[in-house]
Amino acid sequence: MSDIDRIRAAAARLKGHARRTPLLSSPFLDRIAGRRVWVKPECLQHTGSFKFRGGYAAVSALPDSVRARGVLAFSSGNHAQGVALAAAQHDVPSVIIMPSDAPALKIANTRALGAEVVLYDRAGGQSREDLGERLQAERNLTLIRPYDEPEVIAGQGTTGLEIAEDAAQLGIKRADVLVCCGGGGLTSGIALALEAEAPGLRARPCEPEEFDDTARSLASGTVQRNARTSGGLCDAIITPQPGDITFPIMQRLCGPGLAVSDDEALHAMALAWGRLKLVAEPGGAVALAAALFRADQIEGDDVIVTISGGNVDADVFQRALAAHGALT
Amino acid sequence: MSDIDRIRAAAARLKGHARRTPLLSSPFLDRIAGRRVWVKPECLQHTGSFKFRGGYAAVSALPDSVRARGVLAFSSGNHAQGVALAAAQHDVPSVIIMPSDAPALKIANTRALGAEVVLYDRAGGQSREDLGERLQAERNLTLIRPYDEPEVIAGQGTTGLEIAEDAAQLGIKRADVLVCCGGGGLTSGIALALEAEAPGLRARPCEPEEFDDTARSLASGTVQRNARTSGGLCDAIITPQPGDITFPIMQRLCGPGLAVSDDEALHAMALAWGRLKLVAEPGGAVALAAALFRADQIEGDDVIVTISGGNVDADVFQRALAAHGALT
Numbered sequence: 001m002s003d004i005d006r007i008r009a010a011a012a013r014l015k016g017h018a019r020r021t022p023l024l025s026s027p028f029l030d031r032i033a034g035r036r037v038w039v040k041p042e043c044l045q046h047t048g049s050f051k052f053r054g055g056y057a058a059v060s061a062l063p064d065s066v067r068a069r070g071v072l073a074f075s076s077g078n079h080a081q082g083v084a085l086a087a088a089q090h091d092v093p094s095v096i097i098m099p100s101d102a103p104a105l106k107i108a109n110t111r112a113l114g115a116e117v118v119l120y121d122r123a124g125g126q127s128r129e130d131l132g133e134r135l136q137a138e139r140n141l142t143l144i145r146p147y148d149e150p151e152v153i154a155g156q157g158t159t160g161l162e163i164a165e166d167a168a169q170l171g172i173k174r175a176d177v178l179v180c181c182g183g184g185g186l187t188s189g190i191a192l193a194l195e196a197e198a199p200g201l202r203a204r205p206c207e208p209e210e211f212d213d214t215a216r217s218l219a220s221g222t223v224q225r226n227a228r229t230s231g232g233l234c235d236a237i238i239t240p241q242p243g244d245i246t247f248p249i250m251q252r253l254c255g256p257g258l259a260v261s262d263d264e265a266l267h268a269m270a271l272a273w274g275r276l277k278l279v280a281e282p283g284g285a286v287a288l289a290a291a292l293f294r295a296d297q298i299e300g301d302d303v304i305v306t307i308s309g310g311n312v313d314a315d316v317f318q319r320a321l322a323a324h325g326a327l328t
Numbered sequence: 329m330s331d332i333d334r335i336r337a338a339a340a341r342l343k344g345h346a347r348r349t350p351l352l353s354s355p356f357l358d359r360i361a362g363r364r365v366w367v368k369p370e371c372l373q374h375t376g377s378f379k380f381r382g383g384y385a386a387v388s389a390l391p392d393s394v395r396a397r398g399v400l401a402f403s404s405g406n407h408a409q410g411v412a413l414a415a416a417q418h419d420v421p422s423v424i425i426m427p428s429d430a431p432a433l434k435i436a437n438t439r440a441l442g443a444e445v446v447l448y449d450r451a452g453g454q455s456r457e458d459l460g461e462r463l464q465a466e467r468n469l470t471l472i473r474p475y476d477e478p479e480v481i482a483g484q485g486t487t488g489l490e491i492a493e494d495a496a497q498l499g500i501k502r503a504d505v506l507v508c509c510g511g512g513g514l515t516s517g518i519a520l521a522l523e524a525e526a527p528g529l530r531a532r533p534c535e536p537e538e539f540d541d542t543a544r545s546l547a548s549g550t551v552q553r554n555a556r557t558s559g560g561l562c563d564a565i566i567t568p569q570p571g572d573i574t575f576p577i578m579q580r581l582c583g584p585g586l587a588v589s590d591d592e593a594l595h596a597m598a599l600a601w602g603r604l605k606l607v608a609e610p611g612g613a614v615a616l617a618a619a620l621f622r623a624d625q626i627e628g629d630d631v632i633v634t635i636s637g638g639n640v641d642a643d644v645f646q647r648a649l650a651a652h653g654a655l656t
Contacts, residue, residue, distance in 0.1 A: 022347070024372065028440065043605035044352065105655060112356065273645070277371035277607035277637045309605045314653025317601070318646050325642025327433060 004196035006150060007157035010057040014158055017089065018053050019045050023166045026275040032292045038304045039288065040163055041278050047081040048310035049284065050159055050186055055082030057155025058144045059090055067092050072141040074128055076102040077236055078310035079146040080110045088114035095135055097128050106311055147185030148243035156186040160193025163304055167198055174200040175302040176255060178287035181205030181214050182237035184246030186306065191253035204255040206287040208234040208262060214242045214250065215257025223247055233262040236283030258290040258297055265289050270324035272307060282316060284308035332524035334478060335485035338385040342486055345417065346381050347373050351494045354603040360620045366632045367616065368491055369606050375409040376638035378487055378514055383410030385483025386472045387418055395420050400469040402456055404430040405564055406638035407474040408438045416442035423463055425456050434639055475513030476571035484514040488521025491632055495526055502528040503630040504583060506615035509533030509542050510565035512574030514634065519581035532583040534615040536562040536590060542570045542578065543585025551575055561590040564611030586618040586625055593617050598652035600635060610644060612636035
């Protein structure tokens with residue numbers, strides 16, 4: 001099956017299950033960016049992020065007998081909740097392996113969505129991969145990878161089909177589509193959808209400074225790693241390096257990456273709050289930050305950005321409002 | 329023209345101008361309420377509240393030659409911005425009379441949407457009505473009242489048409505529809521739409537405690553006034569008393585009113601933030617608060633609530649998160 005056929009098939013399975021999100025805008029954001037800014041609010045997706053699309057696409061693609069045995073994911077965040085809810089909606093078990101020092105809220109949310117959460121001791125050197133292999137073998141579970149997995153990429157790509165449809169409706173023929181990028185599942189999925197449906201739109205990955213592995217990989221032509229993968233404010237999108245499957249797709253189809261500071265991500269969160277009435281998490285606000293504060297690196301009269309906000313922390317949000325909540 | 333025909337005509341004029349908002353839900357909110365909670369997110373409407381619907385309906389209903397002279401509104405909040413944007417979209421002038429001690433952000437936002445803002449000295453005893461009459465006479469402007477105005481009620485009523493349509497799609501035949509209520513424009517508009525399109529759904533006004541003039545008016549059968557109209561956290565929906573046009577409609581069609589505390593409104597704001605990724609202002613969160621914390625006063629397996637958030641203050645929002653942001 002071709003990539004675009006896989007995305008279209010995922011879209012057909014997601015219909016009536018994933019939310020069909022719109023493109024939103026605000027004259028106040030347009031003024032800051034110096035062009036029209038169109039926001040794809042995946043924070044309104046089930047579980048608060050586009051990860052539900054990929055989780056649902058992957059779970060629904062499994063043969064019935066395989067799916068019935070259950071699915072497995074490694075994640076401390078949005079992917080966990082996307083897979084957990086997708087499994088619950090298919091009435092099959094899900095096991096999520098999370099570090100024991102993950103925030104209590106994320107663990108509680110994942111359990112509340114129906115998953116069995118298995119904790120491992122990250123500090124004590126326990127290997128989550130060993131634990132995962134043991135669980136897979138014992139219980140015959142299917143591992144759902146967060147991005148290096150064709151059905152997950154296809155699920156995230158349904159976001160791109162919707163962007164293409166709405167852009168056509170709005171008469172937008174050429175524009176950069178800025179995508180919050182971790183391992184590249186959403187970015188590569190959107191890029192594939194746009195290639196087929198809206199070739200004048202170009203996906204570009206957006207990352208936090210110091211964790212811009214994808215931008216550096218695209219610039220150099222070879223996969224670059226982050227110096228560290230912990231300690232970043234934008235934790236939702238920090239991965240060691242671009243994926244083995246996602247990177248060649250991004251290399252073929254994407255424009256240059258963009259990187260923003262943590263403070264710019266917080267500022268974008270405050271503007272999404274005040275101007276769009278939407279809640280983004282730091283990693284889900286980097287594309288909006290790039291549209292607003294890296295306008296000189298973007299071309300055209302329009303720019304389209306994704307935002308998401310699955311697991312936003314109250315303290316971090318208050319920090320964003322304290323620093324940037326006065327919108328005048 | 330009958331009330332429902334006026335609402336349908338407003339819906340036809342609003343098509344492509346107002347956002348068609350969905351019904352959102354979260355399993356976490358359902359658990360608190362003990363029933364399914366469906367949220368109509370009018371915070372995603374242009375200017376952040378349903379007031380844009382009424383403003384646009386009223387401005388678009390004027391004869392061309394009358395509209396061309398411009399419109400006038402008294403408001404320090406959401407109605408001002410709704411009318412300002414609607415006038416700008418019709419390319420006609422708008423004059424908004426606001427108290428000189430209104431928050432700078434509200435004044436700036438209203439100006440940014442294209443309005444001429446005329447300030448009056450509330451403390452110094454200047455009468456805004458006298459000022460308004462003088463401006464109307466001098467410049468031949470048409471006054472757009474915030475709720476006691478049939479076209480405004482019809483515009484807000486388009487919210488009810490959408491609720492009826494989505495409820496039918498979801499198979500919801502009987503449910504209370506909880507509406508954040510100030511002067512009663514949205515509540516009466518929704519009630520009229522439901523009467524025609526979904527007679528099993530019943531609108532109920534929701535207010536802050538101490539400012540529950542509509543609930544008391546409905547209970548007693550005669551119009552009751554609030555003891556005071558300032559100093560409330562839920563300022564967006566505090567009015568002296570129900571409207572002359574809206575009250576008889578609410579009396580004929582609405583169920584009993586519900587009242588919540590300021591702290592419950594803040595709690596509902598925090599839950600909308602964490603569970604729906606939506607930004608509500610205190611007055612726009614009272615219906616959600618009633619669904620969550622007055623469950624014993626509600627009947628049925630489903631409840632539908634409106635939320636809005638046009639002019640939410642960063643300090644108030646931080647207060648909501650500090651008190652209730654830990655969602656566990």
